[in-house]
Amino acid sequence: MSASLDKQRQKQLLTWLKQQAKQHxxxxxxxxxxxxxxxxxxxxxxxxxxxxxxxxxxxxxxxxxxxxxxxxxxxxxxxxxxxxxxxxxxxxxxxxxxxxxxxxxxxxxxxxxxxxxxxxxxxxxxxxxxxxxxxxxxxxxxxxxxxxxxxxxxxxxxxxxxxxxxxxxxxxxxxxxxxxxxxxxxxxxxxxxxxxxxxxxxxxxxxxxxxxxxxxxxxxxxxxxxxxxxxxxxxxxxxxxxxxxxxxxxxxxxxxxxxxxxxxxxxxxxxxxxxxxxxxxxxxxxxxxxxxxxxxxxxxxxxxxxxxxxxxxxxxxxxxxxxxxxxxxxxxxSNTHDTGHHTDKTHLINEIQTIEAQDLIILSPDNKPIVGPLNFTLKTPFKLALMGVSGEGKSSLLNVLLGFLPYQGSLKINQIEFHTLDIDNWRSQLSWLGQNPYLLNGSIRDNILLADRDASEQRLNQVVKQAQLDSFITQLPDGLETQIGEDAVRLSIGQAQRIAIARALLKPCQLLLLDEPTASLDKQTAQDIDAILASNYQSHNIIMVTHQMTESMSFDQIWQLRNHQIHIDQKA
Structure with missing residues (x-):
C-alpha cells in the first residue's frame, strides 16, 4: 500500500513540476x-x-x-x-x-x-x-x-x-x-x-x-x-x-x-x-x-x-x-491563512475607533486552537496591559492582530471583520516592538530607516534623540554608519532595543503593540526603556504584553490571561 501511495505521490509531483513549466x-x-x-x-x-x-x-x-x-x-x-x-x-x-x-x-x-x-x-x-x-x-x-x-x-x-x-x-x-x-x-x-x-x-x-x-x-x-x-x-x-x-x-x-x-x-x-x-x-x-x-x-x-x-x-x-x-x-x-493581499479587500480609511472580539478562538498555523474563546471590546483611546504566565497566549493575541495567525469567531476593527481588511493597509496603521527585535546586518542608519526610507535627516536625528541613542552614537567613529554585524553582535541588548525603538518611532502609527520589550534587559536598562516608551507614546493606543507592571507607563486597563481566558482584574 505504501509503495502504491509513494508512486501516486511521485506522479503528483511530476504533474506539479510540469505545471510550473506551462508559463514558460x-x-x-x-x-x-x-x-x-x-x-x-x-x-x-x-x-x-x-x-x-x-x-x-x-x-x-x-x-x-x-x-x-x-x-x-x-x-x-x-x-x-x-x-x-x-x-x-x-x-x-x-x-x-x-x-x-x-x-x-x-x-x-x-x-x-x-x-x-x-x-x-x-x-x-x-x-x-x-x-x-x-x-x-x-x-x-x-x-x-x-x-x-x-x-x-x-x-x-x-x-x-x-x-x-x-x-x-x-x-x-x-x-x-x-x-x-x-x-x-x-x-x-x-x-x-x-x-x-x-x-x-x-x-x-x-x-x-x-x-x-x-x-x-x-x-x-x-x-x-x-x-x-x-x-x-x-x-x-x-x-x-x-x-x-x-x-x-x-x-x-x-x-x-x-x-x-x-x-x-x-x-x-x-x-x-x-x-x-x-x-x-x-x-x-x-x-x-x-x-x-x-x-x-x-x-x-x-x-x-x-x-x-x-x-x-x-x-x-x-x-x-x-x-x-x-x-x-x-x-x-501547507496551511497558511489568507492574509488579505487582494485588491478587493477593505481599506481602513478612518482612524481606529474600536477593536471587538466575539467568541474569538486564535488558531495555530496548522489550525489548532491556541487561545479562546475571547470576548472583549476596546474603545480608543486605550492603554492596555496584557498579563499572564508563559504559554497562556498573550503573544498569540498580538500575532492575530498583526495578521500572522488565523482565527475563528469574530474579530472586528471599526465594525469591519478583520479577515476582510487589506493586511498591508492595516499593518501601515501599526507599530510593533518585541523582546528581541530583528536588526539587519547593516548600519545603524539602515536599520532605523527600515521604517521609512524617505525620512529626512532632521526626522532621523529626532528619533535618535527620543530613543536616547544620541550619546551612544556620538561615541562611535562612524556614527550612524556604524555596522552592527550579523544578529547585532557589536551591540548590547539594550543598545539594540533602543535602535528598534527609534525605528518604531520613525513609523507613524495608530496602535502600538509591545511584546515584552524589556524582558531580556537588566533592571536599570528596563526602567530606561520603559521611560522612553512612556514619554514618546502617551498619545498612542497601546497593547503591551508583560509579566509585571512597569513604574513608568500607566495603563487604563489591565487584563489577565488565565486558562486561555481574559479576566479583567483591575483598572489603573
Missing part, C-alpha cells in the same frame, strides 16, 4: 525546435559524409568531385555548432526563469505565513529549501523536459530517413530501441526515493550545524563540544552515505544505457558486414546493399540512440527534481 511554454517549444533542426543537420551530415565515401571508394572520384560535398559538410557542422550554443542558452534561460518563479512562490509563502510560520522551521532547513533544492530543479527544466520530447521526435526522424535506403537496418533500430527506456525506468524506479532521503539528510545536517554554530558559546559553557561534534559527524556521515547511494543509481543507469546502446549499434554493424560479404541478402529494395546505405545507417545509428541516452543521463535529474519538489510542493501546500 514558448522557451520549451523553442528549445525542442532548435533540437529538431539540429537533428535534421545530423541527418544532412550523415548523408554528405556517406556520399563522400561512396564517391571516393566506389565511384573512384577525385577531390574536385567531393569538394562541394565537403564544403557543405563543413557548413552544416558550423551551423549545428551555433544551433547547439543557442539551444544551451535557451535551456539555461528556461531553467533560470522557472527557478526564479518557484523561489518567488516560496518567498511569498514565507511572507504570507509570517514569523509564526517561519519559527516552525530551522534556518538551515529553510535555506536548503530556498537554495539547494530550488537549484536541483534546473536540470529537470533545462535538460530533461526538452529531451523527453526530443527522445521521441529524433528517433522517428532517423527511422524515416533510413527506411528508404534499407528497411532491415531501420527494423533493427526499431526493435532494439525500447530496451533502453525499459531498463532506464527499471533502474530509476527507486531513484526519486533515494534522492528524497538525501534531501532530508541535507536539510537535517544544514539545520543541525547552523543551530549548533549559533549556540556554540552555550555548548562550550556546558562542556558539550565533543558530544555535539560527534552528533554533527554522524549527521554528515549519514548524508555522505545517502549521497553515495544517489551516485550509485546514476552510474548504474549510465552503464545500463551504454551497454544496450553498444549492443544495438553492434547488431546493425554486423548486419551490414555480413551483407557486404554476401551472407545476407535482404534489407535493400533493389537487392544490393550499397556502401552509401551502410555508412548512412551506421553514422545515424549512434544518433538514433543518442536522444534516448541523453534522456537516460538526465533521468536522474527527474528523480532529483521530484525529490526536491516533494519538500517544495509540500511547503507551498
Amino acid at each position: 511554454k514558448k522557451l520549451l517549444m523553442l528549445s525542442v525546435l532548435t533540437g529538431f533542426i539540429s537533428a535534421i543537420g545530423i541527418v544532412a551530415q550523415a548523408a554528405l559524409f556517406a556520399l563522400i565515401l561512396q564517391e571516393l571508394i566506389i565511384e573512384g572520384g577525385h577531390f574536385s568531385t567531393i569538394l562541394p560535398y565537403f564544403i557543405a559538410l563543413m557548413g552544416v557542422f558550423v551551423f549545428r555548432t551555433l544551433l547547439t550554443y543557442a539551444r544551451e542558452q535557451i535551456n539555461f534561460l528556461m531553467g533560470q526563469s522557472l527557478r526564479r518563479s518557484v523561489r518567488e512562490q516560496l518567498i511569498n509563502k514565507i511572507e504570507q505565513g509570517g514569523p509564526i510560520s517561519i519559527s516552525q522551521h530551522t534556518s538551515g532547513g529553510l535555506s536548503t529549501l530556498l537554495i539547494e533544492q530550488i537549484e536541483d530543479l534546473q536540470d529537470f527544466y533545462a535538460r530533461y523536459l526538452p529531451q523527453m520530447r526530443l527522445a521521441t521526435i529524433i528517433p522517428i526522424l532517423i527511422l524515416i530517413v533510413i527506411v528508404p535506403f534499407n528497411w532491415a537496418a531501420a527494423l533493427i533500430l526499431f526493435c532494439t530501441a525500447p530496451l533502453i527506456p525499459i531498463f532506464m525506468v527499471l533502474v530509476g524506479m527507486g531513484a526519486a526515493d533515494v534522492n528524497r532521503k538525501n534531501f532530508k539528510a541535507l536539510a537535517y545536517l544544514s539545520g543541525h550545524f547552523l543551530d549548533r554554530l549559533k549556540g556554540l558559546h552555550t555548548i562550550r559553557l556546558f562542556n558539550q563540544g565533543k558530544n555535539q561534534a560527534n552528533a554533527i559527524h554522524q549527521a554528515a556521515e549519514s548524508f555522505r552515505i545517502r549521497t553515495m547511494n544517489v551516485l550509485k543509481v546514476a552510474f548504474l543507469s549510465s552503464a545500463v544505457l551504454e551497454f544496450f546502446t553498444s549492443v544495438s549499434i553492434a547488431v546493425v554493424a554486423v548486419y551490414f558486414g555480413f551483407s557486404y560479404l554476401g551472407e545476407l541478402n535482404f534489407g535493400a529494395y533493389n537487392g544490393v546493399v550499397t556502401l552509401f546505405a551502410g555508412f548512412f545507417a551506421l553514422i545515424l545509428a549512434p544518433e538514433f540512440f543518442q536522444p534516448l541516452r541523453d534522456l537516460g543521463t538526465y533521468y536522474h535529474a527527474k528523480a532529483q527534481a521530484i525529490a526536491a519538489a516533494d519538500n517544495i510542493e509540500g511547503f507551498l501546500a
Whole structure:
C-alpha cells in the first residue's frame, strides 16, 4: 500500500513540476525546435559524409568531385555548432526563469505565513529549501523536459530517413530501441526515493550545524563540544552515505544505457558486414546493399540512440527534481491563512475607533486552537496591559492582530471583520516592538530607516534623540554608519532595543503593540526603556504584553490571561 501511495505521490509531483513549466511554454517549444533542426543537420551530415565515401571508394572520384560535398559538410557542422550554443542558452534561460518563479512562490509563502510560520522551521532547513533544492530543479527544466520530447521526435526522424535506403537496418533500430527506456525506468524506479532521503539528510545536517554554530558559546559553557561534534559527524556521515547511494543509481543507469546502446549499434554493424560479404541478402529494395546505405545507417545509428541516452543521463535529474519538489510542493501546500493581499479587500480609511472580539478562538498555523474563546471590546483611546504566565497566549493575541495567525469567531476593527481588511493597509496603521527585535546586518542608519526610507535627516536625528541613542552614537567613529554585524553582535541588548525603538518611532502609527520589550534587559536598562516608551507614546493606543507592571507607563486597563481566558482584574 505504501509503495502504491509513494508512486501516486511521485506522479503528483511530476504533474506539479510540469505545471510550473506551462508559463514558460514558448522557451520549451523553442528549445525542442532548435533540437529538431539540429537533428535534421545530423541527418544532412550523415548523408554528405556517406556520399563522400561512396564517391571516393566506389565511384573512384577525385577531390574536385567531393569538394562541394565537403564544403557543405563543413557548413552544416558550423551551423549545428551555433544551433547547439543557442539551444544551451535557451535551456539555461528556461531553467533560470522557472527557478526564479518557484523561489518567488516560496518567498511569498514565507511572507504570507509570517514569523509564526517561519519559527516552525530551522534556518538551515529553510535555506536548503530556498537554495539547494530550488537549484536541483534546473536540470529537470533545462535538460530533461526538452529531451523527453526530443527522445521521441529524433528517433522517428532517423527511422524515416533510413527506411528508404534499407528497411532491415531501420527494423533493427526499431526493435532494439525500447530496451533502453525499459531498463532506464527499471533502474530509476527507486531513484526519486533515494534522492528524497538525501534531501532530508541535507536539510537535517544544514539545520543541525547552523543551530549548533549559533549556540556554540552555550555548548562550550556546558562542556558539550565533543558530544555535539560527534552528533554533527554522524549527521554528515549519514548524508555522505545517502549521497553515495544517489551516485550509485546514476552510474548504474549510465552503464545500463551504454551497454544496450553498444549492443544495438553492434547488431546493425554486423548486419551490414555480413551483407557486404554476401551472407545476407535482404534489407535493400533493389537487392544490393550499397556502401552509401551502410555508412548512412551506421553514422545515424549512434544518433538514433543518442536522444534516448541523453534522456537516460538526465533521468536522474527527474528523480532529483521530484525529490526536491516533494519538500517544495509540500511547503507551498501547507496551511497558511489568507492574509488579505487582494485588491478587493477593505481599506481602513478612518482612524481606529474600536477593536471587538466575539467568541474569538486564535488558531495555530496548522489550525489548532491556541487561545479562546475571547470576548472583549476596546474603545480608543486605550492603554492596555496584557498579563499572564508563559504559554497562556498573550503573544498569540498580538500575532492575530498583526495578521500572522488565523482565527475563528469574530474579530472586528471599526465594525469591519478583520479577515476582510487589506493586511498591508492595516499593518501601515501599526507599530510593533518585541523582546528581541530583528536588526539587519547593516548600519545603524539602515536599520532605523527600515521604517521609512524617505525620512529626512532632521526626522532621523529626532528619533535618535527620543530613543536616547544620541550619546551612544556620538561615541562611535562612524556614527550612524556604524555596522552592527550579523544578529547585532557589536551591540548590547539594550543598545539594540533602543535602535528598534527609534525605528518604531520613525513609523507613524495608530496602535502600538509591545511584546515584552524589556524582558531580556537588566533592571536599570528596563526602567530606561520603559521611560522612553512612556514619554514618546502617551498619545498612542497601546497593547503591551508583560509579566509585571512597569513604574513608568500607566495603563487604563489591565487584563489577565488565565486558562486561555481574559479576566479583567483591575483598572489603573
